[in-house]
Amino acid sequence: MDFLAPLTVALPLVVAAILIGGAHLWPSQWPDAVAALTAATVAIMAVFLAGAAAKAGPLVYWFGGWTPRHGIAIGIAFVVDPAGAGCAAFVAVIFCASFVFSWGYFDQVHARYHALMLIFLAAMAGFALTGDLFNFFVFFELMSTVAFALTGYRLEASALEGALNFTVTNAIGSFLMLAGIGLLYGRTGALNFAQLSRALSGHSADGLVILAFALLIGALFIKGAIVPFHFWIADAHSVAPSPVCVIFSGIIVPIAIFGAARLYWSVFAGSGIAQAQLRPLLVWLGTATAVTGGLVALMQRDVKRLLAFSTVSHMGVLLVGVGLLSAGGLAGGMLYLLGHGLVKGALFMVGGILLASCAGIDEIELRGAGKAFPLTGIAYALGGLLLAGLPVGLEHQGRELIDAAAEAHGYAFLAPILSATGGLTGAGILRGAGRIFLALGPEPGEEQQSPSEEEREQQDRPVWLMLLPIGAMLACELMLQAFPTEAAVRVAAASFTATGSVVATVLDGATWSPPPAPPGVTETQMMGPIIGLSVALGIAALELGRHHFPRNLVRVADLALGWLFSALDRLHNGIVGDYVAWLMLGLLVIGGVLAIG
Amino acid sequence: MNHAAFLLPAWLFVIGLYGIITSRHFVHLIGCLTVVQSSTYVLLLSVGYRTGAGAPIFADHPVGSPAVDPVVQALVLTDIVVGATVTALLLALALQVHKRKGTLDPQRLRPLRP
Numbered sequence: 001m002d003f004l005a006p007l008t009v010a011l012p013l014v015v016a017a018i019l020i021g022g023a024h025l026w027p028s029q030w031p032d033a034v035a036a037l038t039a040a041t042v043a044i045m046a047v048f049l050a051g052a053a054a055k056a057g058p059l060v061y062w063f064g065g066w067t068p069r070h071g072i073a074i075g076i077a078f079v080v081d082p083a084g085a086g087c088a089a090f091v092a093v094i095f096c097a098s099f100v101f102s103w104g105y106f107d108q109v110h111a112r113y114h115a116l117m118l119i120f121l122a123a124m125a126g127f128a129l130t131g132d133l134f135n136f137f138v139f140f141e142l143m144s145t146v147a148f149a150l151t152g153y154r155l156e157a158s159a160l161e162g163a164l165n166f167t168v169t170n171a172i173g174s175f176l177m178l179a180g181i182g183l184l185y186g187r188t189g190a191l192n193f194a195q196l197s198r199a200l201s202g203h204s205a206d207g208l209v210i211l212a213f214a215l216l217i218g219a220l221f222i223k224g225a226i227v228p229f230h231f232w233i234a235d236a237h238s239v240a241p242s243p244v245c246v247i248f249s250g251i252i253v254p255i256a257i258f259g260a261a262r263l264y265w266s267v268f269a270g271s272g273i274a275q276a277q278l279r280p281l282l283v284w285l286g287t288a289t290a291v292t293g294g295l296v297a298l299m300q301r302d303v304k305r306l307l308a309f310s311t312v313s314h315m316g317v318l319l320v321g322v323g324l325l326s327a328g329g330l331a332g333g334m335l336y337l338l339g340h341g342l343v344k345g346a347l348f349m350v351g352g353i354l355l356a357s358c359a360g361i362d363e364i365e366l367r368g369a370g371k372a373f374p375l376t377g378i379a380y381a382l383g384g385l386l387l388a389g390l391p392v393g394l395e396h397q398g399r400e401l402i403d404a405a406a407e408a409h410g411y412a413f414l415a416p417i418l419s420a421t422g423g424l425t426g427a428g429i430l431r432g433a434g435r436i437f438l439a440l441g442p443e444p445g446e447e448q449q450s451p452s453e454e455e456r457e458q459q460d461r462p463v464w465l466m467l468l469p470i471g472a473m474l475a476c477e478l479m480l481q482a483f484p485t486e487a488a489v490r491v492a493a494a495s496f497t498a499t500g501s502v503v504a505t506v507l508d509g510a511t512w513s514p515p516p517a518p519p520g521v522t523e524t525q526m527m528g529p530i531i532g533l534s535v536a537l538g539i540a541a542l543e544l545g546r547h548h549f550p551r552n553l554v555r556v557a558d559l560a561l562g563w564l565f566s567a568l569d570r571l572h573n574g575i576v577g578d579y580v581a582w583l584m585l586g587l588l589v590i591g592g593v594l595a596i597g
Numbered sequence: 598m599n600h601a602a603f604l605l606p607a608w609l610f611v612i613g614l615y616g617i618i619t620s621r622h623f624v625h626l627i628g629c630l631t632v633v634q635s636s637t638y639v640l641l642l643s644v645g646y647r648t649g650a651g652a653p654i655f656a657d658h659p660v661g662s663p664a665v666d667p668v669v670q671a672l673v674l675t676d677i678v679v680g681a682t683v684t685a686l687l688l689a690l691a692l693q694v695h696k697r698k699g700t701l702d703p704q705r706l707r708p709l710r711p
Contacts, residue, residue: 134672141679148683152690157697161706164623164690171630171683172617178637178676179606185669186644576626576703577618584614 001052002059004045005078008088009126011045012038016118019111031111032103035118039096042125046089054082054491057512058505060131071507073192079131079506082492083334087128087258090338093476094250094345095121097469101349102243104461113153120146120247124255131506133184133191133267136259137177144170144223147252151240159239165576166236169229172580173222176587180215183208184267193266194506197499201270207595213268214591217260221586224256225312226319227289228586231572231579234300237308238361242352242457245304249311250345254318254337261322261330261496269499273594275325281593282323283411290316291417294424296568298539301363303432304351307344310387310425314340317418321402324409328518331493332401335486339386339395342477346470347383347429350376353466354436355457363432368439373463377437379470384433386477388426389419389532391524393477397486399528400521419528423535430540442547490517602643609636623691623701627684634680638673645669 015038019031026034053059059080062068066075095117106113123142130136148170152163185191187208188199200209222229237248293313300306318340321333353376355361358369370377386393399422403415434440494517495502504510546554609632616629645666651658653667695701 134675138675138679141676145679145682145686148686152686152693155693157694160690160694160697164687164694164706167683167687167690168617168626168630171687172614172633174676174679174683175633175637178672179610179640181672182637182641182644182669185641185672191668574706577620580614581618 001048002061002080004049005059005061005080005129006063008042008045008049008092008129009122012042012118012122012125016115016122019118020115023110023112023115026111028107029104031106031114032099035114036096036099038118039092039099039121042121043089043092043096046085046092046125049080050082050085050089050492053080053085053495054488057514058495058502060506068507071198073190073195073507076135077131077192077506078126078129079193079502080129081495081502082488083496084128084262086334086489086492087255087337088125090341091124091128091251091255092121094247094341094473097345097349097473098243098246101246101352101466101469102241103465105241105243105457109153113150116146116150117244117247120150124251127255127259131193131266133181133193133196135191136262137174137181140177140219140223140259141174143252144174147236147248150244151236153241153244154239156239161574162235162239165574165579166232168576169232169579169583170222172583173219173229176215176222177219180212180219183212183215187212192506193262194503196267197270197503198507200267200272203272205272205274209268209271210273210594211591213271213273214587214594216263218583218587218590220256220260220263221285221590222256222583223253224260224319225253225289225293225315226257226285226586227292227312227316228582230289230293230312230315231582233312234305234308234572235574237311238302238305242304242348242355245307245348245351246345249307249348250341253311253315254341257315257318257322257333258337261333264322264325265497265499266502269497277594277596279323279325279409281590282325283320283406283414285590286316286319286321286323287414287417288316289313289319290421292316292568294421295564296572297425297428299565299569300428303354303361303363303436304348306363306428306432307347307351310428311340311344313421313425314344314387316421317399317402320406320411320414320418321398324402324405324411326405326409326518327490327493327497327515328408329402329405330497331490331518332398332403332405334398334489334493335394335401336398338480338485338489339393339398339477342473343383343386343393343395346379346473346477347387349466349470349473350380350383352457353463356461356466357463363435364444366436367441367444368436370437371439373437375467376463376470377433379467379474380437381430381433382474384426384429384536385533386474387422387429388536389422389529391526391529392481394480394485395477396529397481397521400525401486401490403525403528404521415525415528416531419531420535423532424539426532426536427539427543430536431543434540434544441544486520487517490520494518602646603640606636606640606643609633609639621702621704623694623703623706624688626703627687627691630687631680631684634676637676641669641673 061078127139297309498515613632620626650663653664
């Protein structure tokens, strides 16, 4: 069974090479079909791996048969645990949906788009499965480099500028990570996660280990869009082609937070980095991210930009789940990752339908333009409600687990705040749904012209074919609740966090004894959904009904809140130098807080 | 290890970042990015350095004689490949931006802003 582990990475790479090799030979629909089938195959293989790992413990695959000698790792290993394999399967499923959605979109570029996307898939599968720090870095780099190319693909001014900002900030992230790896290697002489963990545990964390941790985690936070590392995200996500955005917001950003969790539990859990400092740091960073992302999302009129900032907000919630440093919180985070990926992917696909069918993405210019697409509108509104906190689906289950873990660690007051931030992002989406699909809200005036350039994505693709993956993803989000997904994720989180057992399995070949799964949530709390939904519906109604309120009241409200929004707007100024300055500030905060402790 | 070996990469890192933050031209900015990148290479190579040791090639001296750590060199080599790709991509993007906007000043190129 463990031979499947390298195949999940190798198969998409080989298919990509074949596709690009014969780019001009394939009939026009072929690359679409081949790519979707490949993604589906990877998903099936990863599901098998996850099942096997859940039964027998982590599967360890040593490349070239270079097994450890006397407890010292020599070769490079894939360590397939249920969480990693599940993550790879999820990635492949979203890719498959994205390929179906983009059917016929990229005919002119022949198979080049599909080849890039398959390399992207291989990189993410490897990132989720690897058990070696440098391998982790290489897949991280591969993921970034492909993403840079896919962002600038349209070769129009805004796409190019977005891609430049994206590339510069994320390249700096890669350098930070490499420096962190160098420091850790200098200390321990190891690159294997298990070997590193064994070498670091038992000592108190000195400056060098803390610096290395801060560099690694900072690099992942850049990709994971955590405040103040998040500035690049909207510039990149609002200009990339919609099928690529589905991947960007749905998985590449969350998978970076997954990578941070992987690094913490696989390497640093026993290293003496004090949980007493790390937990509040991560939880507060997450909360700040959730609030900032929600507020900025609300200000956007470009649908894709709005969705990008809502991703920032949700990454904050995910970070809170991971940052509680408990198996329960992590299980919540993983469920949240699944639910968020499905919903956000579907929402970006709706954006893609608007771009293809209505030739626009600006909410105000598109007022009423979506009336001909009722199903699309329903999907968009449903996505908004789910993000706001509708008490069904995987995302809701994840949120409940995170809330329970937060309560267990003395952060009970965070639950309503996080629910409200979900409401903020939901409000932006519902406002858009009302305006675009129901023509609610005031008539746009002359000055309401959109600031962005004309853009339109490949037309004359059948709308039903684009609706198909949207429906499937939303159905998955709602239906998977009926299967024991939640219990499976809790088991996966338990073995993910059982550092000692994993190390013994990898290095000594010890037999695996499954750790106890964290408890589930028995009692449904209705408080969170009520707060989230009332914030979402309330704000959406206020914004759409703005012209019905007395003029003075609106002016007072603008005066009271305007300074906050204009300050936030000024911060997201599109200048890459400022982004880099913020990034360094964030790094100093992380390093400083950990060093003082 | 000598502490000066850490000071040099730190200096390269900081000066490169200063360049990026204050840059008024994207080609200059990309150059600064490679300075930051080289800071990590210097760090890695000094981590693997051993005083008086030779290159980790045992063709012309006996197996077992002291050699510097080949692992970090492999890491650096891998990253140089990726770094070259990213730099080439960035320069290509910059060229295309210049064709469309006629400027490469980051302060004037602001995505999705009028």
